[in-house]
Amino acid sequence: MNTPSRESSGTLWSAIVRQTAHALACGALRRIQTRLVTIEDGGVRFLIRQVSSLERKEQHAQQRKTESPSNRAANPFLPCEPDLFVADLSDTHLVLLNKFNVIDHHLLIVTRRFELQENLLNPADFRALFDCITQFESLGFYNSGPAAGASQPHKHLQIVPLPLDESAPHLPIEPLLAAARNDGAVCTVPGLGFVHAFAALDEKLADRPQELARIAFDTYLRLLDASGLHAVDVDGEPRQSAPYNLLVTTRWMMLVPRSVESTEGIAVNALGFAGSLFVRNDAQMQTITRLGPMNVLQRVAGTIAA
Structure with missing residues (x-):
């Protein structure tokens, strides 16, 4: 039986x-300043954010490990920062603000009990x-472990409001999605050269979130299967069976198997496959300009055979 949501519809x-x-106001939320550059590549207007203060997040994480006797004690989600x-969403999940946010109103959906990020x-x-x-126009995503860009071992999904940039009304990759099948069948998107599996959802079900969630879960299993991934029983x-990124909206889902975490020092998480990448400094900005964003994605996910 489904557990009803504790957050009334429309109030989130x-x-x-x-x-x-x-x-x-109290200093618990620490916005990370960025410089935004756009690069057109392969029919996608990529958003490249140069993250000037990403080191603060890493220093904070290292400090928690130093202060704590075990990795579990260093878990920022158990207990969460009030x-x-x-x-509260349910008996199993709650919603938190992302402490170190590049995008305003970036959310984390966290399990109440400890579960590994590598669990399906x-x-x-x-x-x-x-x-x-x-409840609002947004993109959900999942980084399924360190090789897919996850920075915490405790299972958490993430949500960012849309649009990602005020100059464009849609996700950067969305213009390419019009050429994909819209019947719910698993397919690949013409023009997306990195390995992936895509499926459309029925957006008319957005006012029935529990029904849409059930269909999306079934779709997720089909995307895993199409990508050659499967469940491995551990305890x-x-x-x-392998790392991946997952992108989810009320209209479609896309799963990207991962081969490596980064290329030439540029780390990629799920947002990269939506067309939003992050670099640390001018040198990495020059690298991504030289390689091209689509090539960066192909290097960390693999290239679709011609």
């Missing part, structure tokens, strides 16, 4: 805005995700 966005104001708490997603994860992304829990 106001809770996000309210808690963001509080967290900024000033970052947004809402389950129906409760999808119910929690769709309880949120059906009674289904663990992934």
Whole structure:
């Protein structure tokens, strides 16, 4: 039986805005300043953000490890920081603000008990995700472990509001998606040269989030299968057979198997495959300009055979 959402439909966005104001005022939320550059490549207007203060996040994480006797004690989600708490979703999940946010109102959907990030997603994860992304225009995503860009071992999905940039009304990759099949069948998107599996969802179900979540979970299993990934039983829990990134909206889903975490020092997480990449400094900006963003994605995910 589905566990009902504790956050009433339509109220989440106001809770996000309210808690963001509080967290900024008390210093719990630490915005990371960026410089935005756009690069056109392969029919996609990529957003490249140069993240000038990413080191603060890494220093904070290292400090927690130093202060704590074990990795579990260093877990920022158990217990969560109260000033970052947004809402209870269910008996299994809650919503937090992302402490070090590059994009405003960046959210984390976190399991209440410890689960590994490498565990496969389950129906409760999808119910929690769709309880949120059906309330405001947004992109959900999942980095399934360190090789896919995850910085914490505790299972967490993420959400960013759309658009990612005020100059464009859609995700950077969305113009290419019009050429993909829209019947729900698993396919690849013409023009996306990196290895992936794509499937459309019925956006008319956005006002029925639990039904859409059930369909999305079934779609997720088909995307895994199409990508050659499967469950590996570890101590009674289904663990992934290889790392991947997952992108989810109320209209479509895309799964990208990962081969490596980075190329030439440029790390890529799920947002990269939506067309939003991050670099640390001028040298990496020059590298991504030289290689081309699509080539960077192909290097970390593999290239579709011609």
